[in-house]
Each structure stands twice: as structure tokens, then as C-alpha cells.
Amino acid sequence: MVHVHHKDMRFDRERFLAAYSAALDALWPPHASFEVAGPFGVTRGLRLGPATGEPVVLLHGWGSNAVAWYPTARLLGDSRPVYAIDTLGDAGRSVQHAPISGPDDSAAWLDGVLDGLGLDRAHLVGESYGGWLALNVAARWPGRVASLTVLDPIGLVPLRKRFYVWIVACGSAALAPRPVRHRAATWLTAGALREDGLRRVSLAAVGFKQGIRPPAVLDDASLxxxxxxxxxxxxxxxxxxxxxxxxxxxxxxxxxxxxIVPGAGHALRLDRPDVVDRILTG
Structure with missing residues (x-):
């Protein structure tokens, strides 16, 4: 059993930012950073690719950040502009100043970021919570969205109670030595546990106080x-x-x-990258 000392549970922003930067240096292709100020805070993210072409906006899952999109950024960045956003209220470089209360605020935040980036229309790619963000903004401002690709998005049906047990199990496995983590990735169908390059970022995010909450299921009219x-x-x-x-x-x-992708769990992009890459480049 791995024990976590209480002092390790306090979020240290400087330590987190150092881990974030180290992961960028190790994993990401050449890129630029951006920031957009708005009523809810300052949203930051990463940009790469050419200046022209239909832009792609990447929206990560809950408890993650833009760094995790490095394989997709490499895949798409040669041919089109790619923007990977650190979702406001999650453990990234964005800084939240006001609460985001409900779906309307979430859509207004994302619409404001797209506006601040000068993106009239964009292709949105979201996983888990990021998938809900994409569906939610498209239901309210469809004119801002060219298309959506959503990977195991939450918000279509209620979450299982055992999902939270799975999250805790994955968190415990993340603290284990590499061989145990990789075996647990198979047991739990959790490809993220094989992401050794991102492990330091995940551990540095422990103790971060989330500013987002699990959203309600999208109703039929919204879909x-x-x-x-x-x-x-x-x-x-x-x-x-x-x-x-x-x-x-x-x-x-x-x-x-x-x-429905065989053999894939909630971390679909990591469990079956062959399927996701085929869809994104098709």
C-alpha cells in the first residue's frame, strides 16, 4: 500500500507549474502560449500549427490540462491551427476569478475564449468533461462550431456510482511503481496510467481545489x-x-x-489511439 503524507496533499502552484513546463519541454512539439481574459478569469492554453486553415480546439477531461493532448497536437498540428485550452477551474495554467455556475456560464466562458482567440468557427474535440463542454456550447451557439468530435463524453446519461470508485482506484494506482501502474492500466482499463511522461504533472496537481462540478445530463431538446x-x-x-x-x-x-469502441475505457484516446486518430484525420 502506498501512503500519502498530509503535507503532500497541499497544492503547491509553483511546483505544479514547474512540472507542467517540464512536461511541455519533453512531450510537446514547438508551440506558443496564449491567454484570454474574461469575466470568469484568465484562460490560458497552447497553440501550434499554421496560421491558416480550419482551427481545431482541444478540450481535456476533468482533472487534466492541455499538456495531455500532446499526441493529438502532433497529429494535427502539421496541417491546421490547433488550440489546446486549460479549462478554467481545473488544474492548469488558467486562473479562475469568478464561479462558473451551470451550463449557461460554461457555454459563455467557452464562447468568450473562442471570441478572444478570433475563432469565428472551430472544430471542437473534447474528452469526458471536455466532451460535455463541446456539446453544451454547440447547443447554445451552434454558429460558433463547425463540427464536434467527443470522446466518451459525460452528460449523455447519468454517471455510474462506481465511476467515483474507479477514479479513486486510478489515483491510488498512479502513486505506485511503474510496473504496478502499467498492470493496473490493464485491470482498470485506464490508459492514463501508462502515461509516464505526464505522471509528474498529475502528482503535482494533487490537492488542487476544483472550480468545476460534474454537470447535469443534457436534455433531449439540447441534443x-x-x-x-x-x-x-x-x-x-x-x-x-x-x-x-x-x-x-x-x-x-x-x-x-x-x-462504440471495443476494448476502450473512459480514457478512450489513450486506450485506442488508432481509432481516435483515424476519426480525427479522416
């Missing part, structure tokens, strides 16, 4: 209002929800394409 093309990829072994039930709800999307 039907999303009129842009949407690709929904669901992990067949997702700990978050039943993939078949989620696929049934996603069928309400007017221009939705739904695929």
Missing part, C-alpha cells in the same frame, strides 16, 4: 439543437456509464455519428 456534424466515440468498457445507453441518447443528435 436536438446541435445541428452541426457530431462524431461520438464511446468506450465499450467505460467506467463512467453504459455505452449502449449513451449511444441511444446520442442518436438524438440530428447529424450524429456514434461508434
Amino acid at each position: 436536438r439543437r446541435i445541428t452541426v456534424p457530431v462524431t461520438v466515440l464511446l468506450g465499450a468498457r467505460s467506467a463512467a456509464f453504459d455505452a449502449v445507453r449513451a449511444a441511444d441518447r446520442a442518436a438524438l443528435l440530428p447529424h450524429g455519428r456514434v461508434e
Whole structure:
């Protein structure tokens, strides 16, 4: 058993930023940083790729940050502008000044970031909570969105109670030695546990006080209002929800394409990168 001392549970922002920068240096291709100030705080992120082309905006899952998108940034950055956002209220370089209360505020925040970046229309790619952010803004301001690709997004069906047990188990496994972590990645269907390059960032984020909460399920009317093309990829072994039930709800999307990915869990992009890469480059 791995014991975590109480002092290790206090969030140290300077230590976190040092780990974040080290991971960027080790994993990311050449890039620039950006920041957009708004009513909820200062949103920061990473940009790479050419100056022209249809932009792609990457929205990470809960408890993560823009650094985790490095494989996707490498994949897409040669041919189009790519923006990876540190979601406000999560453990990244963004700084929250005001609470984001509910779906309307979340959509207003993301719309404001797109506006601040000068992106009239963008392709949104989101995983888990980032998938909900993408669906939520598209339901309210579809004119800002060219298309969506959402990876095991929350918000289609209620989360399983055992999802929270899975999160705790993954957190405990992350503290274990490398061989144990990698075995646990298979047991838990949690590809993130194999991400040795991001481990220091994850450990440095321990103790961060989240400024976001699990969102409510999107209602039928909201899903039907999303009129842009949407690709929904669901992990067949997702700990978050039943993939078949989620696929049934996603069928309400007017221009939705739904695929349940065998062998994938909630960390779908890491469990089955071959499938995700095929979709993103297709």
C-alpha cells in the first residue's frame, strides 16, 4: 500500500507549474502560449500549427490540462491551427476569478475564449468533461462550431456510482511503481496510467481545489439543437456509464455519428489511439 503524507496533499502552484513546463519541454512539439481574459478569469492554453486553415480546439477531461493532448497536437498540428485550452477551474495554467455556475456560464466562458482567440468557427474535440463542454456550447451557439468530435463524453446519461470508485482506484494506482501502474492500466482499463511522461504533472496537481462540478445530463431538446456534424466515440468498457445507453441518447443528435469502441475505457484516446486518430484525420 502506498501512503500519502498530509503535507503532500497541499497544492503547491509553483511546483505544479514547474512540472507542467517540464512536461511541455519533453512531450510537446514547438508551440506558443496564449491567454484570454474574461469575466470568469484568465484562460490560458497552447497553440501550434499554421496560421491558416480550419482551427481545431482541444478540450481535456476533468482533472487534466492541455499538456495531455500532446499526441493529438502532433497529429494535427502539421496541417491546421490547433488550440489546446486549460479549462478554467481545473488544474492548469488558467486562473479562475469568478464561479462558473451551470451550463449557461460554461457555454459563455467557452464562447468568450473562442471570441478572444478570433475563432469565428472551430472544430471542437473534447474528452469526458471536455466532451460535455463541446456539446453544451454547440447547443447554445451552434454558429460558433463547425463540427464536434467527443470522446466518451459525460452528460449523455447519468454517471455510474462506481465511476467515483474507479477514479479513486486510478489515483491510488498512479502513486505506485511503474510496473504496478502499467498492470493496473490493464485491470482498470485506464490508459492514463501508462502515461509516464505526464505522471509528474498529475502528482503535482494533487490537492488542487476544483472550480468545476460534474454537470447535469443534457436534455433531449439540447441534443436536438446541435445541428452541426457530431462524431461520438464511446468506450465499450467505460467506467463512467453504459455505452449502449449513451449511444441511444446520442442518436438524438440530428447529424450524429456514434461508434462504440471495443476494448476502450473512459480514457478512450489513450486506450485506442488508432481509432481516435483515424476519426480525427479522416
